[in-house]
Amino acid sequence: MTFALGPLDGRYRATTTPLTAYLSEAALNRERIRVEIEWLIFLSREGVVPGAPVVDKDDTRFLRSIPTSFGQAEVAELAAIESETRHDVKAVEYFIRWRLDAAPATLGPATVLPALSDMVHAFCTSEDVNNLAYALCIKGAIEQVWLPAARALADALAALARQHAGLPMLSHTHGQTATPTTVGKEMAVFAARLSRQIRRVQGAEYLGKLNGATGTFGAHVVAVPEADWPALSRAFVESLGLVWNPLTTQIEPHDWQADLYADVAHANRIAHNLATDMWTYISLDYFHQRLAAQGSTGSSTMPHKVNPIRFENAEANLEISSALLETLAATLVTSRMQRDLTDSTTQRNVGAALGHSLLAFDNLVRGLAGVEPNPAKLAADLDASWEVLAEPIQQAMRAAGLAGATGMGNAYERLKELTRGRTVTAQDMREAIASLGMPDDVAARLSSLTPGAYTGLAAQLVAYLDKAGQPE
Template identity: 65%
Template sequence: MVLMAHDLSSLSPAIALTPLDGRYRSVVAPLVDSLSEAALNRARIHVEVEWLIHLTTHEVLPGAPTFSDAEIAYLRQIIEDFGAEEIADLAEIEAETRHDVKAVEYFLKRRLAAAPDALGEDTVLPRVGEIVHIFCTSEDINNLAYALIIKDAVTCTWLPAAHRLVTDIADLAHEARSVPMLARTHGQPATPVTLGKELAVTAYRLTRQLRRIASAEYLGKINGATGTYGAHAISVPEADWPTIARAFVEHLGLTFTPLTTQIEAHDWQAELYADIARFNRIAHNFATDVWTYISLGYFRQNLAAQGSTGSSTMPHKVNPIRFENAEANMEISCALLDALAATLVTSRLQRDLTDSTTQRNVAPAFGHSLLAIDNMTRGLAGLDVDPEPMAADLDGAWEVLGEAVQQAMRAAAIAGATGMEDPYERLKELTRGRRVDAQAMREFISSLGMPADVEARLAALTPATYTGYADRLVGELDSLVPPLAELTARTE
């Protein structure tokens, strides 16, 4: 059945297939510079260029020329200048080669051939084409390129956005550190807390994941077709190839993998994606809790800050769409990250190409997480704490003081007071299945015959003041949430 006369797939400019490249493009656009196909190709060229420089600078290959500073600058400028024209050139070459890494090799050789136009006829660059990609299999280039672009995506885009979200939660925790709130366990009234303490718990949990993610290792190898340096050793036997390879990988800012098959095993990716998925899930849990607090009236939504119309038919409503959108995108991101982690750690014998297709979906996995983080950050900015509904809920739940009375009776009994028997059962008779108001609770306390100081302390207690060290505990965040610079420094 034809729904419309026009074939939308043929329109120009091209219409985005996915919401990340359409509706939400502005939010996830920073990832294009790290995780797009063009960014991957730029990273491949970077690896090839640096390998060429590395081999010649360290005089690994007998007879190979040494490059001048101007020639090295020319080579590195190829990466600096990589833009629309270069992307088009590379696409044209790949259309002929039908091989993405081979296209990168030919692209670089063309730039070497063109070097005299910039450096003069005396440059040696046109004569070193055979050094390009020497001793490399495609995976030598790909594994390093992927490590570089994923590291860049985490360090430059995802981690700053995630850190901002955690910082905003921590800031709100400090603002609301003394605002008492009725806690709920199993959905039922429980020992009171403060709103700030509950927010601080989330900030603490997310911070632990940020530290793990910031400490991630990005591994790489460059050891040939089956990980033995076979071609290297037979061609240039006097060179210490494992040492040369290690130095090169570390020069790129990556961690060297000494033992591989044809592929770098991608275990580090699985570890990273598991940590990011765990961050997502904690944030997802937070989004559902905030949604609930909004429904209870504990937060008011600032319509102007939210930037939304609310319900299309019920003008009184402001829907918590930022948090609902975040939930959905965290779920999609986690599904992709889980699939990536499960798939990438396996390969048939030396090599199969399942990882090639799989790794091309790293971008949407990060994109949906970044979109969720952005929605939650904007959602938080549009919330105002409303203490009044919290105070009303607390004043309607005096039964939650049953825990305090019971434990005080036990402590008094241990200290030698008489008549403190069966505290749990006595409080259960008073409180279970019924609402208890202030008068009933205070009358019960006065009937217990407790020591005067204990009775006075309990008689002065209210649900709103029964928050223990909640206020003080929020202060733990001061030493727990690291500055962004500290986190990003760990990835260097």
């Protein structure tokens, strides 16, 4: 039996497992190995060190198999090496060196790999490897796991928006009855908000550096003075799919991470707003929960209950995720002089921060799939709220007055006196319209209006969503 300290690796492991391919300790070490291997291949093929052997296709294939075959046995082996070195990146260096020494057993005696042992980790400080490995890990996690989950939520919202574009619903501002809307338009607002943040995250830059112990290429220039080290560094970093940062201390300053985490946290806050609104709509009986989708037990003692657990779970996990992301963004951008090790521990929590967000998005998608609007309750609340028509009536009076009709003054005050703090029926509203002295055509138009029909362009506004739930 395996015991997990936290819920992401325990109760919710099935949902968050995809992130372990990018943000686990094993994944970080795999990417460290990948960076070291690619740097060795780059140095050899570019002839950076005069007279050094050049790898051929078989050598390159062998080298690239080292990170791709990094499994449980290799994880244990690397951990054993680190227990001796007491340094994680140095352990990676030795792990690779030993494989180069053993390469003739696979490639034959003609391979040059044993002769390239000193090229492993050449011209690198640990942070040259770490910053690139972390950037690759985070980039993979965002692009391959978080973004698809966020898009799935935006798509679910867009589908609800289109399906219920014209279904009238009473709005509430400050908890009070307000101008009616439609279910679809409200879902479209969330889809558009979330999609905008998705586009921001999609456009994130993942920066990397390779410039030595204090960002000066000092040892590089002394060892191989004829090389164009900035150009080589840039070419290598960009070959990994990252953006080159030429101006750093010993560490890449992590500003790109702060920007990314702020955007992910913002997406979380939008999703949190969705969770609390859906919870409220369910409490108002504007949405029903399907028993089969939500589970048959809502309370251990009250048989009638079906709790909105998906939205509550999402709300809590979004709060945890956002708190972690905001802490990461605030702390990673500060390093004492050239560097300190606070970022080493801090960055190991990126997986937890994204894991809670991933779990929340999954719950929201499941929650949305398990609810449906309650047209009867929506219609009943609208029919009980004729006072909301005070707004279009007073605006129509203003327009009529501006067009030259007499007796249209003090429209707001007259409607306030009629409706504020009172229960207004359909008959009350029609009698009031008849008493206001409006032009016949305006009075006729308003007399035919009902709260359920007073939704403006809400249904048409849903059309501003494209197929991905984004504004056109």
